[in-house]
Each structure stands twice: as C-alpha cells, then as structure tokens.
Amino acid sequence: MSDTEPCKFAADATAMKKLLRVMAMLRDAEHGCPWDLEQTLDSLIPCTIEEVYEVVDAIERKNMVDLEDELGDLLFQVVFYSQLTRETNTFSFADIAETVTEKLIRRHPHVFSTGTIESFGESIELSPDQVVRNWEEIKHQEREIKRAKQEAADSGVGQPEYPSILDGVPRALPALERARKLQKKAARAGFDWTETAPVIAKLREELNEFEEALSEGDSDRAASELGDVFFSAVNLARHQKTEPETALRQANQKFEDRFRWIEARLSAETRSLESCSLEELDSLWAEAKTQGL
Numbered sequence: 001m002s003d004t005e006p007c008k009f010a011a012d013a014t015a016m017k018k019l020l021r022v023m024a025m026l027r028d029a030e031h032g033c034p035w036d037l038e039q040t041l042d043s044l045i046p047c048t049i050e051e052v053y054e055v056v057d058a059i060e061r062k063n064m065v066d067l068e069d070e071l072g073d074l075l076f077q078v079v080f081y082s083q084l085t086r087e088t089n090t091f092s093f094a095d096i097a098e099t100v101t102e103k104l105i106r107r108h109p110h111v112f113s114t115g116t117i118e119s120f121g122e123s124i125e126l127s128p129d130q131v132v133r134n135w136e137e138i139k140h141q142e143r144e145i146k147r148a149k150q151e152a153a154d155s156g157v158g159q160p161e162y163p164s165i166l167d168g169v170p171r172a173l174p175a176l177e178r179a180r181k182l183q184k185k186a187a188r189a190g191f192d193w194t195e196t197a198p199v200i201a202k203l204r205e206e207l208n209e210f211e212e213a214l215s216e217g218d219s220d221r222a223a224s225e226l227g228d229v230f231f232s233a234v235n236l237a238r239h240q241k242t243e244p245e246t247a248l249r250q251a252n253q254k255f256e257d258r259f260r261w262i263e264a265r266l267s268a269e270t271r272s273l274e275s276c277s278l279e280e281l282d283s284l285w286a287e288a289k290t291q292g293l
Contacts, residue, residue: 019075020093023083041084048077060249107138136188143168165189176244179234187238196239203232258288 026036051074058066082093105112110126113119147163169181186192193199210225237244262284266272
C-alpha cells in the first residue's frame with residue numbers, strides 16, 4: 001500500500017477529530033477548564049515559543065519518546081489558536097489545514113503539474129535551483145495577493161507600508177534568525193558581497209567601533225555597536241552556509257560540557273570553583289579542550 005493512499009491517514013483523521021473535540025470541551029463556558037477559558041491569542045504566545053524550543057531540544061537529544069510528547073504539545077498550540085479563532089468566526093482548523101494544503105500544492109508545480117492533488121505522479125523534471133527559483137517567485141505572487149487583501153481589509157485605516165523585498169520576515173523571530181532572513185532577502189536583490197573577505201573586514205570594523213565606544217564611555221553607543229557586531233557575525237555565518245542559531249547552540253553546549261568537566265574534576269579533588277584563581281580555571285579549561293570537549 002502506498003503512503004499516499006487516503007486510507008493510510010484514516011487513523012490520523014480520527015485522532016485529529018478527537019483532539020479538536022477535546023479542545024472545544026476545554027473551552028466550554030459551562031463545563032470547561034477555567035485556565036483554558038481565560039486564554040487569548042496573546043496569552044498563548046509564551047507557551048507556543050516554549051513548546052517550539054522543547055521540540056528542538058528533543059530532536060537535538062535524539063530522544064524520540066520526548067519528541068512524540070513535545071510535538072503533541074506543539075500541535076495542541078495550533079489547535080488552541082484555531083479554537084479561539086473559530087469562536088470569533090475568524091477561521092477554523094479546517095481553514096488552516098486547507099490553506100496550507102493549497103499553498104503546498106501551489107508551491108510545488110513540479111510535483112502537482114496541474115495545481116491539483118489529482119495530478120500527483122505527473123511530475124515535471126526540475127533542478128534544485130529551478131525549484132528554489134519557482135518557490136521564491138510563487139511566494140512573491142502570494143505576498144502581492146496577501147497585501148492586496150490586507151489593504152482591502154484595512155481600507156480607510158491609516159496608510160499601508162510601502163512594499164519592500166524585506167516583507168514577510170516576522171518581527172517576532174529570534175533576533176539571530178531574523179537577521180539571517182533579512183540578509184538573505186537583501187542578497188537576492190544584489191545587496192551582498194560575493195566573497196567572504198569583505199564580510200570579515202566588516203566584522204572587524206564593527207568590533208573596532210564597539211571598542212571605540214567603550215573607550216569613550218558611551219554605553220548607549222557601545223550597545224548599538226555590539227548589535228552591529230552580532231549582525232555582522234550572522235552575515236559571516238550566512239556566507240559560510242552555517243545556521244547562526246545552530247552554531248551558537250553548539251557553542252553553548254560546548255561551553256556547558258567543558259564547564260561541567262571542570263566542576264567534576266574539582267569535585268573529585270574536593271575543591272570548589274570559588275577556591276580557584278582565574279589562572280587555575282583557565283588552565284583547567286585548556287585541559288578540558290584537550291579531552292575533546
């Protein structure tokens with residue numbers, strides 16, 4: 001049996017219906033949960049962010065038991081949002097699912113040649129580069145349609161923002177990821193260096209400006225220049241085809257592993273971190289590095 005056959009998803013559909021029903025019960029005004037009844041779209045934001053990071057953590061730990069659980073929690077967030085919007089007759093879970101399904105079919109004309117699910121199997125041969133170019137062009141068309149709809153909805157309410165190639169980069173993204181996406185979009189318009197050397201030079205320039213602000217005792221400027229250092233470091237990572245968030249998470253783990261090694265080493269010697277000089281700790285840090293940490 002092919003994984004693409006409808007009957008393959010019968011159990012998924014049944015489980016999804018049950019989850020949606022439970023969610024509606026939790027929001028029932030008479031018999032529902034007091035906490036769930038108090039929630040709003042805004043109040044759920046911290047929960048959603050936390051659940052996303054817990055999914056990432058489970059993946060990085062390669063813990064499939066935790067991953068199953070955390071993906072369920074993340075799915076519940078989507079269901080919760082859809083229940084709230086259904087109650088205000090804005091859109092439902094079905095609308096969400098249908099919208100993303102149509103988007104996937106529309107953005108994969110090489111898989112669905114006629115733009116319908118029935119055309120699956122009549123694939124068009126495209127190179128990976130052609131797929132990416134098509135994807136970006138289709139996304140651009142979608143943005144134009146969405147902008148037109150938004151302008152119609154906001155007619156008479158202020159002035160719409162001037163269209164920008166940077167549109168579509170969420171402001172709520174983690175700063176490192178938003179910097180990468182902004183740079184990537186600008187690069188597609190030709191606003192980018194073609195080699196790595198000037199990127200490194202720019203990073204050095206920003207570091208020099210940060211040091212200059214520090215020497216002048218200008219804390220506000222120093223904070224601004226430090227932001228420029230981070231932004232330039234992200235640009236360097238992008239040029240090296242390295243995900244800055246992933247690189248920083250790996251650096252965090254490396255720091256934690258080495259620090260824990262030092263703690264364990266000192267504990268075995270019945271010593272504490274506080275009893276050591278900085279020079280001793282630096283020496284232990286160097287030793288931890290030799291252990292492959």
